[in-house]
Amino acid sequence: MFYFAETFFADMDLYLKIRMNEKLFLRNPEETELGKNIIRYSIMLIHEIGFEAFTFKKLAVKIGTTEAGVYRYFENKHLLLIYIVDWYWAWQEYRLLFHTNNVKKPETKLKKAITLLSTPIVDDASTPYINETLLYEIVMSEGAKSYLTRNVTEYNEAKLFKPYKDLCGRIADIITECNPKYKFPRSLASTIIEMAHSQSFYMKNLPSLTDFGKSKDEAKIMTFLVDMVFSTIKVL
Amino acid sequence: MFYFAETFFADMDLYLKIRMNEKLFLRNPEETELGKNIIRYSIMLIHEIGFEAFTFKKLAVKIGTTEAGVYRYFENKHLLLIYIVDWYWAWQEYRLLFHTNNVKKPETKLKKAITLLSTPIVDDASTPYINETLLYEIVMSEGAKSYLTRNVTEYNEAKLFKPYKDLCGRIADIITECNPKYKFPRSLASTIIEMAHSQSFYMKNLPSLTDFGKSKDEAKIMTFLVDMVFSTIKVL
DNA sequence: TTCCAAAAGATAGTATTACTACTAACTTAA
């Protein structure tokens, strides 16, 4: 529960706030209007033009500030990407906890986990200035770039990938609950998370790498994964 | 067999040559010394400094030519990446055909396919100027960047991802041979290919996402995948 | 042997990117 700093009431609405690793930023973007705008508009802009074409200059123009203004919050665009991707994984972990709370059967929990990861995202009203639908698509097409870098080791030592690992660990624990004898719970968990996103990317962009090309039906990804996972751990 | 242009004798040695999609380059790098050096040294340089830090300037210095010289062969560094990644997938398809030739049992073929994809690569002497060991590591850590781009659709229409798709299709066919009733052969095939590489990347860089962190033993990735795949298609 | 075309090489230039450094303005606290 490390990352879920607080859920609180304000103006009659329930808000979700996630505590982010401080090494990700120079100044906490949640604390100022400009900071929140940087997050909100970078999600929109990365979604719109893609991460390679995304620059702090373009972002600054979009939110009516200067390049230097953005650099005061984030050292570079790669750390900003990790910030929003981390936010997404922490949010997914929160969703998993929320939806499996009081569920007793580990099989039901595991199925829920797969469903949550492989079903289209609708915007979460309890997170102002973050559009989860766009974020989901960014993670799908740019997410891997957060760790596919020369700095993986350095970033990993700074715990920048903790949210992803936490989510993976939690799913691995559910797998172990289902079948304590299964030998590869962590690898199976990372396979679920990865495939939920990359099968969806393939379906949209390289359909012949999947069996869902014609229907473009996300529900089939869930069916594929549920079948694979439960066959593998030999539980029904 | 589209991509395997020729295997031929020259100076008493057997060489393997792969026919590449002409839209990848401006001038065929296989036809000149400079072209072959571009391929050979770009594999070394990308492996050494990573794809983001890799530039045509640095490459030109390394092989003793000018930036403009490299630009005569490749429009940009992204197409050069796709070239070498495509080469890798075509080579893997060739290896698969070679090693499953005359094998009757589809289960044996499938197991061989998984083994070939998830076992460390030793340099193939029949391919001069290409170091497969380095190439394997590049595909592991940069391969996804070839299709994680705004141009996926355009590149896909130009058939630039054909080698990957062909390999996927071939593995899917073996899966169907094993169990004609299994519903998701293509998705399972792309899962095998993806996971063979990304579990290996995780093992090296983010070990807690796998169950092989301590041993760092690639053979366990194979065991994990073989178990998962055969459980899923319900054949032994 | 000469002549031609194509390839390679050298040089220079441009717009953009990814920053850094400095300065001006504004706020707060003594």
Add this chain to the structure above:
DNA sequence: TTAAGTTAGTAGTAATACTATCTTTTGGAA
């Protein structure tokens, strides 16, 4: 009221990702 700290804006720079042009080399046909 003034000194100190905070914040934003301006102006630069080195590197990147190209393009354009001009010269030299080379290999083959006339």
